[in-house]
Amino acid sequence: MSEIEIEREGHVAILWLNRPDRLNAVNEAMTKAMRAALTEIEQDGSLRALVLAGRGRVFCAGMDLAAFAAGERPGLLDPDRFAGFANAQRSKPVIAAVQGAALAGGFEIVLACDMVVAAEGTKFGLPEVKRGLFPAGGGTIRLPRRIPPVLANEMLLTGEPIEASRAHALGLVNRVVPADDLVGTALDLARRIAENAPLAVRSALALARDAGATAEAELWAANDALWRRVDTSDDALEGARAFAEKRAPVWKGR
Template sequence: MTSSEPSPALVVSSASERDPRICVITLNRPERRNAFDNEMADAFADAVDAFENDSQFRVAILRGNGPIFCSGMDLGAFAKGERPGLDSANGFAHFVRRPRRKPMIAAVQGGAHAGGFEIVLACDLAVAEASAKFSLPEVKRGIIAAGGGAVRLPQRIPAVIAREMLFTGNAIEAERAYELGLLNAVADAGKLEDAAYNLAAQIVGNAPLAVLASKQVADDALTAGEAVAWHTNRRGWDTVLASNDALEGALAFKERRLPDWTGS
Protein backbone atom coordinates (compact mmCIF):
# COMPACT_ATOMS: atom_id res chain seq x y z
CA MET A 1 0.00 0.00 0.00
CA THR A 2 1.37 3.43 -0.90
CA SER A 3 1.00 6.49 1.30
CA SER A 4 -1.60 7.90 -1.12
CA GLU A 5 -3.91 4.91 -0.73
CA PRO A 6 -6.53 5.05 2.04
CA SER A 7 -6.23 2.64 4.93
CA PRO A 8 -8.75 -0.21 4.84
CA ALA A 9 -11.76 0.12 7.12
CA LEU A 10 -11.14 -1.50 10.50
CA VAL A 11 -14.73 -2.77 10.58
CA VAL A 12 -16.78 -3.53 7.47
CA SER A 13 -20.57 -3.81 7.49
CA SER A 14 -22.89 -4.80 4.65
CA ALA A 15 -26.03 -6.72 3.81
CA SER A 16 -25.55 -10.44 3.22
CA GLU A 17 -25.58 -11.44 -0.43
CA ARG A 18 -27.79 -14.37 0.58
CA ASP A 19 -30.46 -12.33 2.33
CA PRO A 20 -30.56 -8.51 2.65
CA ARG A 21 -32.26 -8.83 6.04
CA ILE A 22 -29.02 -10.27 7.43
CA CYS A 23 -26.23 -7.81 8.25
CA VAL A 24 -22.63 -9.05 8.11
CA ILE A 25 -20.17 -7.16 10.33
CA THR A 26 -16.51 -8.01 9.75
CA LEU A 27 -13.61 -7.18 12.06
CA ASN A 28 -10.97 -6.13 9.57
CA ARG A 29 -7.57 -5.82 11.20
CA PRO A 30 -6.09 -9.22 10.29
CA GLU A 31 -2.48 -8.06 10.52
CA ARG A 32 -3.11 -7.53 14.27
CA ARG A 33 -5.25 -10.64 14.70
CA ASN A 34 -8.27 -8.30 14.81
CA ALA A 35 -7.11 -6.91 18.16
CA PHE A 36 -8.89 -3.76 19.33
CA ASP A 37 -7.32 -0.38 19.83
CA ASN A 38 -9.35 2.78 20.43
CA GLU A 39 -9.88 3.47 16.73
CA MET A 40 -11.17 -0.02 16.02
CA ALA A 41 -13.48 0.08 19.04
CA ASP A 42 -15.01 3.32 17.76
CA ALA A 43 -15.45 1.81 14.29
CA PHE A 44 -17.12 -1.27 15.76
CA ALA A 45 -19.49 0.89 17.80
CA ASP A 46 -20.51 2.75 14.65
CA ALA A 47 -21.14 -0.53 12.79
CA VAL A 48 -23.32 -1.91 15.58
CA ASP A 49 -25.24 1.38 15.76
CA ALA A 50 -25.86 1.25 12.02
CA PHE A 51 -27.13 -2.33 12.27
CA GLU A 52 -29.44 -1.50 15.15
CA ASN A 53 -30.84 1.59 13.44
CA ASP A 54 -31.40 0.11 9.96
CA SER A 55 -34.93 -1.27 9.71
CA GLN A 56 -33.85 -3.53 6.84
CA PHE A 57 -31.72 -5.66 9.16
CA ARG A 58 -33.21 -8.28 11.46
CA VAL A 59 -30.10 -10.16 12.60
CA ALA A 60 -26.34 -9.72 12.30
CA ILE A 61 -23.46 -12.13 11.77
CA LEU A 62 -20.22 -10.97 13.36
CA ARG A 63 -17.08 -12.42 11.79
CA GLY A 64 -13.36 -11.73 11.61
CA ASN A 65 -11.20 -11.29 8.53
CA GLY A 66 -8.09 -13.43 8.45
CA PRO A 67 -7.06 -16.59 10.28
CA ILE A 68 -8.50 -15.60 13.67
CA PHE A 69 -11.80 -14.10 14.82
CA CYS A 70 -10.35 -11.76 17.45
CA SER A 71 -7.44 -11.82 19.88
CA GLY A 72 -8.94 -9.18 22.17
CA MET A 73 -7.27 -5.95 23.17
CA ASP A 74 -4.20 -4.67 21.35
CA LEU A 75 -1.65 -4.92 24.16
CA GLY A 76 0.75 -2.62 22.35
CA ALA A 77 -1.94 0.07 22.39
CA PHE A 78 -2.75 -0.82 26.01
CA ALA A 79 0.90 -0.29 26.99
CA LYS A 80 0.64 3.19 25.43
CA GLY A 81 -2.39 4.01 27.56
CA GLU A 82 -5.30 3.04 25.31
CA ARG A 83 -8.33 1.37 26.92
CA PRO A 84 -10.63 0.47 23.99
CA GLY A 85 -14.02 0.96 25.57
CA LEU A 86 -13.09 -0.48 28.95
CA ASP A 87 -13.77 2.81 30.70
CA SER A 88 -17.02 3.44 28.80
CA ALA A 89 -20.54 2.56 29.86
CA ASN A 90 -20.72 -0.08 27.12
CA GLY A 91 -17.50 -1.84 28.15
CA PHE A 92 -14.77 -3.40 26.05
CA ALA A 93 -14.97 -2.52 22.34
CA HIS A 94 -18.01 -0.38 23.26
CA PHE A 95 -19.93 -3.65 22.93
CA VAL A 96 -19.84 -6.14 25.80
CA ARG A 97 -22.33 -4.16 27.93
CA ARG A 98 -24.10 -2.37 25.10
CA PRO A 99 -27.89 -2.76 25.14
CA ARG A 100 -28.99 -4.28 21.82
CA ARG A 101 -32.46 -4.90 20.45
CA LYS A 102 -31.56 -7.28 17.62
CA PRO A 103 -29.93 -10.73 17.71
CA MET A 104 -26.27 -11.11 16.81
CA ILE A 105 -24.45 -14.32 15.89
CA ALA A 106 -20.69 -14.68 16.37
CA ALA A 107 -19.00 -16.77 13.67
CA VAL A 108 -15.60 -17.80 14.99
CA GLN A 109 -12.69 -19.02 12.88
CA GLY A 110 -9.25 -19.74 14.32
CA GLY A 111 -9.93 -18.54 17.81
CA ALA A 112 -11.49 -16.00 20.14
CA HIS A 113 -9.19 -14.99 22.95
CA ALA A 114 -9.37 -12.51 25.83
CA GLY A 115 -11.65 -9.67 24.72
CA GLY A 116 -12.43 -11.59 21.54
CA PHE A 117 -13.97 -14.37 23.61
CA GLU A 118 -15.77 -11.77 25.71
CA ILE A 119 -17.32 -10.37 22.54
CA VAL A 120 -18.52 -13.89 21.70
CA LEU A 121 -20.03 -14.19 25.19
CA ALA A 122 -21.82 -10.87 24.64
CA CYS A 123 -23.39 -12.06 21.38
CA ASP A 124 -26.72 -13.89 21.46
CA LEU A 125 -25.61 -17.00 19.55
CA ALA A 126 -22.31 -18.42 18.35
CA VAL A 127 -20.94 -20.91 15.82
CA ALA A 128 -17.32 -21.87 15.27
CA GLU A 129 -15.06 -23.92 13.06
CA ALA A 130 -13.91 -27.16 14.59
CA SER A 131 -10.33 -25.87 14.75
CA ALA A 132 -11.26 -22.76 16.74
CA LYS A 133 -10.08 -22.24 20.30
CA PHE A 134 -11.34 -20.05 23.11
CA SER A 135 -9.48 -18.59 26.07
CA LEU A 136 -9.32 -15.86 28.70
CA PRO A 137 -5.53 -15.47 29.10
CA GLU A 138 -5.62 -12.12 30.90
CA VAL A 139 -3.96 -13.46 34.07
CA LYS A 140 -0.95 -14.32 31.90
CA ARG A 141 -0.71 -10.61 31.05
CA GLY A 142 -1.16 -9.21 34.57
CA ILE A 143 -4.78 -8.12 34.14
CA ILE A 144 -8.26 -9.66 34.50
CA ALA A 145 -11.03 -10.58 32.07
CA ALA A 146 -12.73 -7.24 32.68
CA GLY A 147 -14.78 -7.30 29.46
CA GLY A 148 -17.33 -9.69 30.89
CA GLY A 149 -15.37 -12.95 30.95
CA ALA A 150 -15.19 -13.13 34.72
CA VAL A 151 -18.84 -12.04 34.96
CA ARG A 152 -20.46 -14.18 32.29
CA LEU A 153 -18.44 -17.36 31.96
CA PRO A 154 -19.37 -18.69 35.46
CA GLN A 155 -23.03 -18.09 34.52
CA ARG A 156 -22.76 -20.08 31.29
CA ILE A 157 -20.71 -23.14 32.23
CA PRO A 158 -19.92 -25.14 35.39
CA ALA A 159 -18.18 -22.89 37.89
CA VAL A 160 -15.14 -25.14 38.30
CA ILE A 161 -14.48 -25.08 34.55
CA ALA A 162 -14.99 -21.32 34.39
CA ARG A 163 -12.56 -20.83 37.27
CA GLU A 164 -10.01 -23.11 35.62
CA MET A 165 -10.15 -21.02 32.45
CA LEU A 166 -9.98 -17.74 34.38
CA PHE A 167 -7.20 -18.81 36.76
CA THR A 168 -4.97 -20.65 34.26
CA GLY A 169 -5.67 -18.72 31.07
CA ASN A 170 -5.67 -22.01 29.16
CA ALA A 171 -7.74 -22.50 26.00
CA ILE A 172 -10.49 -24.96 25.17
CA GLU A 173 -11.28 -26.26 21.70
CA ALA A 174 -14.53 -25.75 19.81
CA GLU A 175 -15.93 -29.20 20.51
CA ARG A 176 -15.42 -28.67 24.23
CA ALA A 177 -17.01 -25.23 24.01
CA TYR A 178 -19.99 -26.81 22.26
CA GLU A 179 -20.28 -29.51 24.94
CA LEU A 180 -20.28 -26.80 27.61
CA GLY A 181 -23.09 -24.90 25.87
CA LEU A 182 -21.04 -21.96 24.63
CA LEU A 183 -21.72 -22.68 20.94
CA ASN A 184 -24.83 -23.42 18.91
CA ALA A 185 -22.93 -25.38 16.27
CA VAL A 186 -19.45 -26.52 15.26
CA ALA A 187 -18.71 -26.34 11.54
CA ASP A 188 -16.27 -28.27 9.40
CA ALA A 189 -13.47 -26.33 7.71
CA GLY A 190 -14.87 -24.03 5.07
CA LYS A 191 -18.44 -24.38 6.32
CA LEU A 192 -18.52 -21.63 8.95
CA GLU A 193 -20.35 -19.14 6.74
CA ASP A 194 -23.03 -21.72 5.98
CA ALA A 195 -23.50 -22.54 9.65
CA ALA A 196 -23.91 -18.88 10.58
CA TYR A 197 -26.24 -18.16 7.68
CA ASN A 198 -28.44 -21.19 8.38
CA LEU A 199 -28.96 -19.98 11.93
CA ALA A 200 -29.62 -16.40 10.81
CA ALA A 201 -32.08 -17.59 8.14
CA GLN A 202 -34.15 -19.40 10.74
CA ILE A 203 -34.34 -16.21 12.80
CA VAL A 204 -35.41 -13.93 9.93
CA GLY A 205 -38.06 -16.47 9.00
CA ASN A 206 -39.87 -15.75 12.26
CA ALA A 207 -42.11 -12.84 13.34
CA PRO A 208 -39.83 -9.79 13.81
CA LEU A 209 -41.59 -8.33 16.86
CA ALA A 210 -41.77 -11.72 18.52
CA VAL A 211 -38.02 -12.23 18.06
CA LEU A 212 -37.25 -8.78 19.51
CA ALA A 213 -39.57 -9.35 22.47
CA SER A 214 -38.10 -12.80 23.10
CA LYS A 215 -34.58 -11.36 23.11
CA GLN A 216 -35.57 -8.66 25.59
CA VAL A 217 -37.15 -11.16 27.99
CA ALA A 218 -34.16 -13.52 27.73
CA ASP A 219 -31.69 -10.66 28.24
CA ASP A 220 -33.53 -9.41 31.31
CA ALA A 221 -33.64 -12.89 32.80
CA LEU A 222 -29.87 -13.32 32.34
CA THR A 223 -28.75 -9.88 33.47
CA ALA A 224 -30.92 -9.43 36.55
CA GLY A 225 -28.11 -10.74 38.75
CA GLU A 226 -25.21 -9.10 36.88
CA ALA A 227 -25.32 -5.70 38.57
CA VAL A 228 -23.35 -6.78 41.62
CA ALA A 229 -20.91 -8.82 39.53
CA TRP A 230 -20.18 -5.86 37.25
CA HIS A 231 -19.54 -3.67 40.30
CA THR A 232 -17.01 -6.19 41.62
CA ASN A 233 -15.57 -6.47 38.12
CA ARG A 234 -14.99 -2.69 38.08
CA ARG A 235 -13.17 -2.76 41.42
CA GLY A 236 -10.97 -5.66 40.27
CA TRP A 237 -10.10 -3.91 37.02
CA ASP A 238 -9.24 -0.67 38.81
CA THR A 239 -6.93 -2.60 41.15
CA VAL A 240 -4.97 -4.42 38.44
CA LEU A 241 -4.91 -1.40 36.14
CA ALA A 242 -3.01 0.56 38.79
CA SER A 243 -0.47 -2.24 39.24
CA ASN A 244 3.05 -2.54 37.85
CA ASP A 245 2.21 -6.07 36.74
CA ALA A 246 -0.40 -4.85 34.25
CA LEU A 247 2.19 -2.85 32.33
CA GLU A 248 4.77 -5.61 32.70
CA GLY A 249 2.38 -8.18 31.25
CA ALA A 250 1.70 -6.08 28.17
CA LEU A 251 5.38 -5.25 27.63
CA ALA A 252 6.49 -8.86 28.10
CA PHE A 253 3.95 -10.03 25.56
CA LYS A 254 5.04 -7.38 23.07
CA GLU A 255 8.72 -8.17 23.65
CA ARG A 256 8.14 -11.94 23.47
CA ARG A 257 9.62 -12.72 26.85
CA LEU A 258 8.46 -14.14 30.16
CA PRO A 259 6.98 -11.51 32.49
CA ASP A 260 8.75 -10.61 35.72
CA TRP A 261 5.81 -10.42 38.13
CA THR A 262 6.27 -8.38 41.30
CA GLY A 263 2.76 -8.64 42.73
CA SER A 264 2.54 -4.88 42.94
Protein backbone atom coordinates (compact mmCIF):
# COMPACT_ATOMS: atom_id res chain seq x y z
CA MET A 1 0.00 0.00 0.00
CA SER A 2 1.29 3.40 -0.97
CA GLU A 3 1.16 6.19 1.62
CA ILE A 4 0.13 8.59 -1.16
CA GLU A 5 -2.28 7.81 -4.01
CA ILE A 6 -3.02 9.86 -7.14
CA GLU A 7 -6.33 9.83 -9.03
CA ARG A 8 -6.95 11.78 -12.23
CA GLU A 9 -10.23 13.44 -13.19
CA GLY A 10 -9.60 15.16 -16.52
CA HIS A 11 -7.33 18.14 -15.85
CA VAL A 12 -7.61 17.69 -12.06
CA ALA A 13 -5.64 15.36 -9.80
CA ILE A 14 -6.78 14.07 -6.41
CA LEU A 15 -3.87 13.43 -4.09
CA TRP A 16 -4.86 11.12 -1.22
CA LEU A 17 -3.08 10.85 2.11
CA ASN A 18 -3.35 7.10 2.61
CA ARG A 19 -2.51 5.99 6.15
CA PRO A 20 -6.05 5.85 7.53
CA ASP A 21 -5.12 3.33 10.23
CA ARG A 22 -2.70 5.98 11.61
CA LEU A 23 -5.10 8.90 11.02
CA ASN A 24 -2.86 9.84 8.07
CA ALA A 25 -0.07 10.80 10.46
CA VAL A 26 3.08 11.69 8.53
CA ASN A 27 6.23 9.61 8.67
CA GLU A 28 9.32 9.56 6.46
CA ALA A 29 7.79 7.06 4.02
CA MET A 30 4.78 9.31 3.45
CA THR A 31 7.08 12.29 3.01
CA LYS A 32 9.08 10.48 0.34
CA ALA A 33 5.89 9.41 -1.43
CA MET A 34 4.52 12.96 -1.29
CA ARG A 35 7.65 14.37 -2.96
CA ALA A 36 7.40 11.82 -5.75
CA ALA A 37 3.68 12.51 -6.26
CA LEU A 38 4.13 16.28 -6.38
CA THR A 39 6.95 15.91 -8.92
CA GLU A 40 4.76 13.69 -11.08
CA ILE A 41 1.86 16.16 -10.93
CA GLU A 42 4.07 19.18 -11.57
CA GLN A 43 5.59 17.54 -14.65
CA ASP A 44 2.24 16.43 -16.08
CA GLY A 45 1.18 19.25 -18.40
CA SER A 46 -2.39 17.93 -18.62
CA LEU A 47 -3.00 18.52 -14.90
CA ARG A 48 -3.99 22.07 -13.98
CA ALA A 49 -5.29 21.85 -10.40
CA LEU A 50 -4.97 19.53 -7.43
CA VAL A 51 -7.30 18.41 -4.63
CA LEU A 52 -5.53 17.16 -1.50
CA ALA A 53 -7.65 14.81 0.62
CA GLY A 54 -7.24 12.17 3.31
CA ARG A 55 -8.54 8.61 3.42
CA GLY A 56 -10.60 7.59 6.41
CA ARG A 57 -12.24 9.70 9.08
CA VAL A 58 -9.43 12.23 9.63
CA PHE A 59 -7.60 14.40 7.09
CA CYS A 60 -4.27 14.32 8.95
CA ALA A 61 -3.32 14.07 12.62
CA GLY A 62 0.12 15.61 12.02
CA MET A 63 3.51 14.03 12.55
CA ASP A 64 3.59 10.36 13.51
CA LEU A 65 4.78 10.70 17.11
CA ALA A 66 5.75 7.05 17.38
CA ALA A 67 8.04 7.53 14.37
CA PHE A 68 9.30 10.79 15.90
CA ALA A 69 10.20 9.00 19.13
CA ALA A 70 12.08 6.43 17.02
CA GLY A 71 14.15 9.19 15.41
CA GLU A 72 12.19 10.11 12.26
CA ARG A 73 11.91 13.77 11.23
CA PRO A 74 9.57 13.90 8.21
CA GLY A 75 11.13 16.70 6.21
CA LEU A 76 11.00 19.37 8.91
CA LEU A 77 14.34 20.96 8.04
CA ASP A 78 14.37 20.06 4.35
CA PRO A 79 13.73 22.78 1.74
CA ASP A 80 10.20 21.49 1.06
CA ARG A 81 9.51 21.20 4.80
CA PHE A 82 7.00 19.06 6.64
CA ALA A 83 5.65 16.06 4.71
CA GLY A 84 7.53 17.22 1.62
CA PHE A 85 4.63 19.62 1.11
CA ALA A 86 4.55 22.54 3.56
CA ASN A 87 7.06 24.59 1.55
CA ALA A 88 7.21 22.66 -1.71
CA GLN A 89 7.69 24.64 -4.89
CA ARG A 90 4.40 24.28 -6.76
CA SER A 91 2.99 26.14 -9.76
CA LYS A 92 -0.49 24.60 -9.71
CA PRO A 93 -3.27 25.50 -7.27
CA VAL A 94 -4.02 23.05 -4.45
CA ILE A 95 -7.40 22.78 -2.74
CA ALA A 96 -7.50 20.95 0.59
CA ALA A 97 -10.58 18.81 1.23
CA VAL A 98 -10.55 18.38 5.00
CA GLN A 99 -12.67 16.08 7.17
CA GLY A 100 -12.59 15.05 10.81
CA ALA A 101 -9.50 16.91 11.94
CA ALA A 102 -6.41 18.66 10.65
CA LEU A 103 -4.12 18.88 13.64
CA ALA A 104 -0.50 19.90 14.17
CA GLY A 105 1.36 19.16 10.93
CA GLY A 106 -1.97 18.28 9.35
CA PHE A 107 -3.14 21.85 9.88
CA GLU A 108 0.22 23.11 8.61
CA ILE A 109 -0.39 21.16 5.40
CA VAL A 110 -3.77 22.89 5.13
CA LEU A 111 -2.17 26.29 5.70
CA ALA A 112 0.17 25.57 2.77
CA CYS A 113 -2.75 24.97 0.41
CA ASP A 114 -4.25 27.70 -1.75
CA MET A 115 -7.91 27.04 -0.88
CA VAL A 116 -9.72 24.93 1.71
CA VAL A 117 -13.06 23.12 1.74
CA ALA A 118 -14.01 21.61 5.10
CA ALA A 119 -16.64 19.15 6.22
CA GLU A 120 -18.99 20.33 8.94
CA GLY A 121 -17.57 19.74 12.42
CA THR A 122 -13.95 19.42 11.27
CA LYS A 123 -11.43 20.55 13.87
CA PHE A 124 -8.30 22.58 13.10
CA GLY A 125 -5.54 22.99 15.66
CA LEU A 126 -1.86 23.22 16.54
CA PRO A 127 -1.47 21.13 19.72
CA GLU A 128 2.32 20.77 19.52
CA VAL A 129 2.95 22.60 22.83
CA LYS A 130 1.01 19.82 24.56
CA ARG A 131 3.71 17.41 23.36
CA GLY A 132 6.79 19.49 24.15
CA LEU A 133 7.14 20.79 20.60
CA PHE A 134 6.11 23.86 18.63
CA PRO A 135 4.59 24.11 15.13
CA ALA A 136 7.76 24.00 13.01
CA GLY A 137 6.10 23.14 9.70
CA GLY A 138 4.95 26.69 9.04
CA GLY A 139 2.18 27.07 11.60
CA THR A 140 3.94 29.72 13.65
CA ILE A 141 4.78 31.62 10.46
CA ARG A 142 1.56 31.36 8.49
CA LEU A 143 -1.24 31.37 11.05
CA PRO A 144 -0.45 34.88 12.42
CA ARG A 145 -0.51 36.13 8.82
CA ARG A 146 -3.96 34.64 8.20
CA ILE A 147 -5.86 35.63 11.34
CA PRO A 148 -5.51 38.36 14.00
CA PRO A 149 -2.31 37.76 16.00
CA VAL A 150 -4.10 37.55 19.35
CA LEU A 151 -6.24 34.70 18.02
CA ALA A 152 -3.25 32.98 16.44
CA ASN A 153 -1.43 33.25 19.77
CA GLU A 154 -4.36 31.62 21.56
CA MET A 155 -4.28 28.65 19.19
CA LEU A 156 -0.49 28.37 19.24
CA LEU A 157 -0.02 28.67 23.00
CA THR A 158 -3.03 26.75 24.33
CA GLY A 159 -2.95 24.06 21.66
CA GLU A 160 -6.75 24.05 21.63
CA PRO A 161 -8.54 23.46 18.28
CA ILE A 162 -11.31 25.39 16.58
CA GLU A 163 -14.19 23.97 14.54
CA ALA A 164 -14.76 24.47 10.83
CA SER A 165 -17.45 27.10 11.36
CA ARG A 166 -15.03 29.24 13.37
CA ALA A 167 -12.24 28.65 10.85
CA HIS A 168 -14.58 29.81 8.09
CA ALA A 169 -15.50 32.95 10.02
CA LEU A 170 -11.79 33.72 10.46
CA GLY A 171 -11.07 33.30 6.75
CA LEU A 172 -9.08 30.07 7.07
CA VAL A 173 -11.63 28.06 5.07
CA ASN A 174 -13.41 28.87 1.80
CA ARG A 175 -16.44 26.65 2.32
CA VAL A 176 -17.97 24.40 4.96
CA VAL A 177 -20.15 21.62 3.52
CA PRO A 178 -21.77 18.34 4.63
CA ALA A 179 -19.24 15.51 4.80
CA ASP A 180 -20.87 13.68 1.88
CA ASP A 181 -20.32 16.73 -0.34
CA LEU A 182 -16.70 17.39 0.67
CA VAL A 183 -14.63 15.90 -2.16
CA GLY A 184 -17.26 16.72 -4.75
CA THR A 185 -17.26 20.39 -3.74
CA ALA A 186 -13.45 20.56 -3.82
CA LEU A 187 -13.41 18.85 -7.22
CA ASP A 188 -16.00 21.27 -8.60
CA LEU A 189 -13.85 24.21 -7.51
CA ALA A 190 -10.75 22.60 -9.02
CA ARG A 191 -12.53 21.92 -12.32
CA ARG A 192 -13.67 25.54 -12.56
CA ILE A 193 -10.05 26.63 -12.10
CA ALA A 194 -8.86 24.07 -14.66
CA GLU A 195 -11.23 25.52 -17.26
CA ASN A 196 -9.22 28.75 -17.26
CA ALA A 197 -6.01 29.53 -19.14
CA PRO A 198 -3.20 27.53 -17.43
CA LEU A 199 -0.48 30.17 -17.85
CA ALA A 200 -2.76 32.92 -16.54
CA VAL A 201 -3.73 30.82 -13.52
CA ARG A 202 -0.11 29.98 -12.71
CA SER A 203 0.92 33.63 -13.09
CA ALA A 204 -1.88 34.96 -10.88
CA LEU A 205 -1.16 32.30 -8.25
CA ALA A 206 2.57 33.01 -8.22
CA LEU A 207 2.00 36.72 -7.62
CA ALA A 208 -0.63 36.06 -4.96
CA ARG A 209 1.72 33.74 -3.09
CA ASP A 210 4.57 36.25 -3.23
CA ALA A 211 2.32 39.00 -1.92
CA GLY A 212 1.73 37.05 1.28
CA ALA A 213 5.25 35.69 1.74
CA THR A 214 7.43 38.79 2.06
CA ALA A 215 10.48 38.04 4.23
CA GLU A 216 9.30 34.48 4.81
CA ALA A 217 12.82 33.13 4.19
CA GLU A 218 14.06 34.98 7.26
CA LEU A 219 11.23 33.54 9.32
CA TRP A 220 12.08 30.01 8.19
CA ALA A 221 15.68 30.55 9.33
CA ALA A 222 14.47 31.58 12.80
CA ASN A 223 12.04 28.64 12.76
CA ASP A 224 14.90 26.21 12.09
CA ALA A 225 17.09 27.59 14.87
CA LEU A 226 14.27 27.16 17.39
CA TRP A 227 13.40 23.70 16.10
CA ARG A 228 16.97 22.42 16.50
CA ARG A 229 16.81 23.44 20.15
CA VAL A 230 13.36 21.98 20.84
CA ASP A 231 13.88 18.82 18.77
CA THR A 232 16.59 17.48 21.10
CA SER A 233 14.96 18.60 24.34
CA ASP A 234 13.89 16.27 27.14
CA ASP A 235 10.38 17.68 26.89
CA ALA A 236 10.03 16.76 23.21
CA LEU A 237 10.83 13.13 23.91
CA GLU A 238 8.63 13.15 27.01
CA GLY A 239 5.72 14.50 25.00
CA ALA A 240 6.00 11.71 22.42
CA ARG A 241 6.40 9.03 25.11
CA ALA A 242 3.44 10.33 27.10
CA PHE A 243 1.28 10.32 23.98
CA ALA A 244 2.25 6.73 23.16
CA GLU A 245 1.72 5.65 26.79
CA LYS A 246 -1.61 7.53 27.07
CA ARG A 247 -0.60 9.50 30.16
CA ALA A 248 -0.08 13.12 31.13
CA PRO A 249 3.44 14.39 30.34
CA VAL A 250 5.82 15.42 33.10
CA TRP A 251 7.71 18.47 31.83
CA LYS A 252 11.27 19.36 32.83
CA GLY A 253 11.52 22.65 30.96
CA ARG A 254 14.61 21.58 29.07
